[in-house]
Amino acid sequence: MAHRVMRDEEQDGWERSDFPIVCETCLGPNPYVRMQRISYGAECHISGRPYTVFRWRPGNDARYKKTIICQEVAKAKNVCQVCLLDLDYNLPVQARDSALGVEDEVLPESDVGKEYALAKMQADGTLTADSSFAKAKANDAILRMQRTTPYYKRNRAPICSFFVRGECKRGAECPYRHEMPTTGELAEQNIKDRYYGVNDPVARKMLSRVDAMPKLEPPEDSTITTLYVGGLAAGVAEGDLRDQFYPYGEIRSIRILEARHCAFVTFNDRSAAERAADELQNKLIVRGQRAKLCWGRPQERRPDAPAAAAPPPSMMPAQVAMQAGYNAAPPPFMPPPGPNFFNLPRPGVPPAYPSMDPLQAGTRVPAPGTEPEATKRRAPDAGEPGPLGAEKRLRQGEPGGGPPPFAAQPPIAAPQ
Known part of the structure; x- marks a missing residue:
């Protein structure tokens, strides 16, 4: 950074900004955050350029956070200036690039190559808020690994080194955590490896967890759709x-x-x-x-479930009921309750006219080869008294076959 002090800052591409590019987790749950802004306060850990440093505390029980890379480098990879995780999916760069299939590096590792690449991106207008990583379509692996809600547990205060040695005398007033540090692969991370997406233990853990997830296998029954x-x-x-x-x-x-x-x-x-x-x-x-x-699974019928009952014959049309084997006559028509405006027959009350009887309105179907009862005409008997028997005797030429004689009436006397 010393060789840059005597140069013109306007022509050298030094960064000036009013607000950092950070993720929601690093910003914290408090919407009113007081930040310290220091122009050209540090050198970028990736490009080596002086940049504007922001420092704030995301919560009462959190540690102070500070931007560690410049905004040009953050836009090139679409990452946060503090945690170096992707801004859209909150994933490490190695895990995101593996899921999206990105193989080429945006920035080279050499100082001359980084200066040339950043200058070319600024001239082409590539360093914008709409990064190419944000426009890429999310696939199955990214949706399995991404974190949809902020993880504020990452902002906790660091572990107290005096407590680890057993010499901390502050007790509950100590602003640091009184916990023993965890050792292992996840505790050993490098800033440059995280940014370039190489040898990142967190990304390897996420990718291995995605590979171990079960996949949706189709059922053997080919009729299931x-x-x-x-x-x-x-x-x-x-x-x-x-x-x-x-x-x-x-x-x-x-x-x-x-x-x-x-x-x-x-x-x-x-x-x-x-x-x-x-x-x-x-x-x-x-x-x-x-x-x-x-x-989906096919519905299996339970062994103790009763069979579906057939609909009663009263709910079937007359033709369907006869074909199904039901010989019983359908019940009489039940008029709706209320005033009988159309003189419909009431239950239990004989109709006034035969044409109003629903049983005689074609609802009965005679058996094949038989004549309906309504169409049969009975032959009159000759010995039967009454008009039918007289008609029979008249046809046979028998006496008494004519119409019955009128009874003799007494003559009407003329008035005197």
């Missing part, structure tokens, strides 16, 4: 699920159970269901909330 979607928010409509699943194939039905906050999406083809399961596993987001996706 239903996917179960769980953890849905209240008010999710059928259109929200259709927008997520329709690119993978034709959907047969979508059934939403609002009480259980889940849904069942059924495809017409098994191949479409497998494509949807592979693409949307661990990254299905419906209305801003991540949902669980797994294969």
Whole structure:
């Protein structure tokens, strides 16, 4: 840094900023943070350029935090100036680059190469807030590793070295933590290795944990084309699920159970269901909330469950009831309660006219080869008294076959 003091700071590209580029975890839960701003207060640990240093305390029980790299270097990798983790997914650079498939380095490791790369990025306008890493599409591995909520436990105060040696006399008034330090691979981290994404123990642990996670295997039964979607928010409509699943194939039905906050999406083809399961596993987001996706299972009938009862014949049409083997006549029509405006027959009351009887309105179907009772005409008997018997005797030429004679009436006397 000494060789830069005699040079013009405006032409040398020294950084001047009013606010740091930090993640939500390093900023802390308090929205009102008092920061110390020091222009050209330190040298960047990556590029070696002087930059504006910010120092603040993210909480009452937290340690003071300070930016350790300049903003140009932070924009080149889209990382925080304090913890060097990705700003979008809160992941180490090595884990993010492995998930996205990034192989080339943004900044070289040599001093001359870093100066040339930073100057070229500034001339091309590449060092902006919209980084290429932020525009990359999140895949399954990143969605499994990312942390969606701030992890404020990372801001805790450092461990008291006097307590480790057994010589701390402050007790509860000590601003440092009275804990024994943890040793191991995670405790040995280098700033440059974390920034360049090489030999990072935290990233290796995350990647190994992702590889050990189980994958969504399709069931052996090829007739299953239903996917179960769980953890849905209240008010999710059928259109929200259709927008997520329709690119993978034709959907047969979508059934939403609002009480259980889940849904069942059924495809017409098994191949479409497998494509949807592979693409949307661990990254299905419906209305801003991540949902669980797994294969549906066929409903198995319980051995003690009763068989489904057939509908009663009274609920079937007359033709269907006759074909099903029911010979009983359907019950009479039950008019709705209230005033009888249309003179419909009442239960238990014979109708005034035969045409008002619903049993005679074609609801009975005669058996094949038989004549309905209503169409049969009975032949009159000759010995039967009455008009029918007289008609029979008249046809046969028998006496008394004519109409019955009128009774003799006494003559009406003329008035005197």
